Amino acid sequence: MSDEVRVRFAPSPTGELHVGGARTALYNWLYAKHKGGKFILRVEDTDEKRSTEENLETILRSMKWLGLDWDEGPVLQSDRLDLYNDYVSLLMSSGKAYYCFAAQEDIEEQRKEALEADENWVYRGADRELSADEVRAKLDAEEPHTVRFKVPAEGTITVNDLVQGEVTFECEHIEDFVLQRSDEKPTYHLSNVVDDIEMGITIVMRGADHLSNTPKQLLVYEALNAKLPEFAHLPLILGEDGKRLSKRHGATSVEHFRDKGYLPGAVINYLALLGWNPGDEREVFTANELSSEFTLERVNQSNPKFDLEKLSWLNGEYIKEVPAGELRPAVREALQVRGCWDEELDMERRDFFFALIELWQSRARTINELADNIAPFQTEAFAYEPAGLKEHVHGKDLLGLVEAFREALLQVDPWGQEELEATLREVAGGLDREAGDLIHATRIALVGKKSSPGIFEVLDLMGRDKSRSRLDRMIRYLRKLDTAKAKRLEQIANATGR
RNA sequence: GGCCCUAUCGUCUAGCCUGGCCCAGGACACCGCCCUCUCAAGGCGGAGACACGGGUUCAAAUCCCGUUAGGGCUACCA
Numbered sequence: 040m041s042d043e044v045r046v047r048f049a050p051s052p053t054g055e056l057h058v059g060g061a062r063t064a065l066y067n068w069l070y071a072k073h074k075g076g077k078f079i080l081r082v083e084d085t086d087e088k089r090s091t092e093e094n095l096e097t098i099l100r101s102m103k104w105l106g107l108d109w110d111e112g113p114v115l116q117s118d119r120l121d122l123y124n125d126y127v128s129l130l131m132s133s134g135k136a137y138y139c140f141a142a143q144e145d146i147e148e149q150r151k152e153a154l155e156a157d158e159n160w161v162y163r164g165a166d167r168e169l170s171a172d173e174v175r176a177k178l179d180a181e182e183p184h185t186v187r188f189k190v191p192a193e194g195t196i197t198v199n200d201l202v203q204g205e206v207t208f209e210c211e212h213i214e215d216f217v218l219q220r221s222d223e224k225p226t227y228h229l230s231n232v233v234d235d236i237e238m239g240i241t242i243v244m245r246g247a248d249h250l251s252n253t254p255k256q257l258l259v260y261e262a263l264n265a266k267l268p269e270f271a272h273l274p275l276i277l278g279e280d281g282k283r284l285s286k287r288h289g290a291t292s293v294e295h296f297r298d299k300g301y302l303p304g305a306v307i308n309y310l311a312l313l314g315w316n317p318g319d320e321r322e323v324f325t326a327n328e329l330s331s332e333f334t335l336e337r338v339n340q341s342n343p344k345f346d347l348e349k350l351s352w353l354n355g356e357y358i359k360e361v362p363a364g365e366l367r368p369a370v371r372e373a374l375q376v377r378g379c380w381d382e383e384l385d386m387e388r389r390d391f392f393f394a395l396i397e398l399w400q401s402r403a404r405t406i407n408e409l410a411d412n413i414a415p416f417q418t419e420a421f422a423y424e425p426a427g428l429k430e431h432v433h434g435k436d437l438l439g440l441v442e443a444f445r446e447a448l449l450q451v452d453p454w455g456q457e458e459l460e461a462t463l464r465e466v467a468g469g470l471d472r473e474a475g476d477l478i479h480a481t482r483i484a485l486v487g488k489k490s491s492p493g494i495f496e497v498l499d500l501m502g503r504d505k506s507r508s509r510l511d512r513m514i515r516y517l518r519k520l521d522t523a524k525a526k527r528l529e530q531i532a533n534a535t536g537r
Numbered sequence: 538g539g540c541c542c543u544a545u546c547g548u549c550u551a552g553c554c555u556g557g558c559c560c561a562g563g564a565c566a567c568c569g570c571c572c573u574c575u576c577a578a579g580g581c582g583g584a585g586a587c588a589c590g591g592g593u594u595c596a597a598a599u600c601c602c603g604u605u606a607g608g609g610c611u612a613c614c615a
Contacts, residue, residue: 051615086614143613150611157538161611185613203542212540212611220613227615251541251610274543274608281607309549312564316550320563339550341543342608349549349565359578402577431575463574478574490576 044076045241048109049231051083052094055292056101058345059246059276059284062310066273066338067244068107069311072330076241080112081234085224087117101293105303106326114238116230123225126233126263127186127218135262136218139164139187140177161214163192186219188228188258196254201271201335203247208254216255228252232259235268244271244335247342271335274314274342281344291345300373300406302361305354313343323356355404363396366406370396373410379417394500398492415486416501419509423516427489431479438517440470440477441484445510454503456495463495484513 048064050056056064071078080102084090099113116123130136146162153160164187169177177184190213197207218229225233235243250272260267278288290296296306308324316339317324317332324332358366374380384392395413403409415421423432444466451458463481467474478494485497485506498506 049615053615083615089614139613147612154538154611159539161539183613187613206541208541214611217613222613224613226613231615246609247542248609249615252615272542277608279548283608312549314549318551320551322549322564339543343549346548346565352565355578399577401579427575460574475574482575488576492576494574 044074045239046071047079047081049081049083053089056098057291061293064107069330069333073333077110080109081114084117123230136186136188137167138184139166140182140184164215183221185217187215190215198253202338203272232256236265240268242269247272277342277344301354302357305357309350309353314339351404359401363393369406373406379414421487424488427483437480456499459495459498484509
């Protein structure tokens with residue numbers, strides 16, 4: 040029990056789970072798995088104003104989707120306020136903390152002045168010196184107050200960090216920070232330390248944005264005479280512009296990537312590689328492989344930039360490798376969103392559905408792309424891509440050719456790729472046309488795009504009826520083109536004739 | 538402003554601790570070629586980096602100092 044590894048992820052439900060938080064959770068999870076320890080989920084919701092139930096639900100949903108399952112929790116800090124108050128009493132009675140009656144505005148004013156004067160200034164409460172009677176009187180008068188920690192005037196504090204190494208801070212730069220707010224709620228510095236002690240956390244692994252706060256927390260551990268956990272501060276993930284991740288960078292939430300058709304395994308894999316590497320040249324890992332390889336020694340100290348391009352590549356690798364059956368639920372969901380899902384695809388046309396997925400697996404980088412490509416097999420309500428029309432349809436005199444091909448399709452027997460290819464080439468040859476002209480036009484007719492898998496595979500899967508009906512649509516389009524052209528010619532003739 | 542962290546191809550990184558094997562390796566992206574009905578996938582090839590300046594040393598991407606740049610903290614947010 041005493042040497043069991045216990046790590047935690049402690050999000051604050053003030054927003055969705057973004058990639059930075061997800062990576063912190065992942066590293067903790069990997070570490071716990073690697074060491075055969077426990078991964079605990081704790082929710083730091085002591086800031087009532089910014090925390091919401093909805094955010095918490097989203098965070099939990101994202102973690103489950105990623106497969107980051109926790110062994111204990113979620114423990115809500117808002118459920119254990121009494122605990123923090125007990126610790127405040129402890130700190131008060133041992134003289135490590137004091138009531139501070141100073142008004143927040145006054146302190147801010149002083150801080151501002153000091154900053155303008157370029158002075159190094161930290162708050163050292165004058166109320167430290169208040170006598171017991173004076174404190175009693177103010178308390179009785181119900182003067183608003185906070186509880187602050189008595190930071191030593193001098194000395195140094197060294198954080199021995201598993202990732203960052205030894206980092207030393209001077210007490211003179213640390214102010215008397217608040218432990219308990221005037222509404223009697225604990226601040227982060229208190230609740231975080233208390234919970235890490237109470238939960239028996241052995242390694243505090245979190246974002247490097249907390250490194251500068253660590254000396255404060257070390258002071259609290261010391262004042263409490265508590266056993267120190269180890270610390271590991273992870274580099275922060277930056278946006279593609281090198282700036283801190285924020286709303287400006289668009290959607291960076293885990294939820295967003297799920298909606299865009301990314302696979303949880305790919306997201307995990309990508310995030311793991313953002314700040315950690317196995318020391319060799321492998322790039323693609325399952326979660327299990329990651330956890331057996333993961334060590335803090337191989338975590339970097341510099342901040343990586345989030346690269347959507349590489350995530351997409353990895354996602355494509357996953358889509359390519361995974362058996363079609365595993366993609367089925369996600370593709371199904373995406374097709375439902377697009378309104379072209381048919382229950383038959385899960386029943387009698389299941390083989391067809393699988394074949395469609397397989398046809399596009401090597402071409403799609405996201406599930407959404409996959410679904411977009413499959414949609415034309417389910418519905419005729421797709422648009423012809425303008426660039427495709429311009430390159431392969433307009434001005435090509437295709438009407439007779441396409442009509443002939445549509446008719447010839449009636450004779451194809453059996454309906455198969457080889458027969459289809461022979462037929463197409465025969466039709467084109469018979470009219471003294473390039474097979475390519477017909478191929479490109481057929482492609483636009485069948486899927487609306489100028490690129491797709493091999494046209495004979497597409498025809499084969501599309502089937503005779505749907506293929507002919509899509510060619511019909513193209514024929515109608517071509518006829519309209521012709522009439523429009525004839526009309527234009529007539530107008531020109533009239534205009535010039537006059 | 539003060540304090541702290543970081544700095545290898547455009548990006549993620551290997552190498553740095555334990556100097557020589559590094560005129561720096563891999564991956565994404567990019568470019569070219571092959572395959573080909575198109576697009577992918579695949580195969581082959583190309584271009585591309587030790588931030589800068591000092592020092593230590595026979596020798597520095599690797600050690601030290603400084604500069605610059607980026608990031609973090611500096612809240613009764615976490």
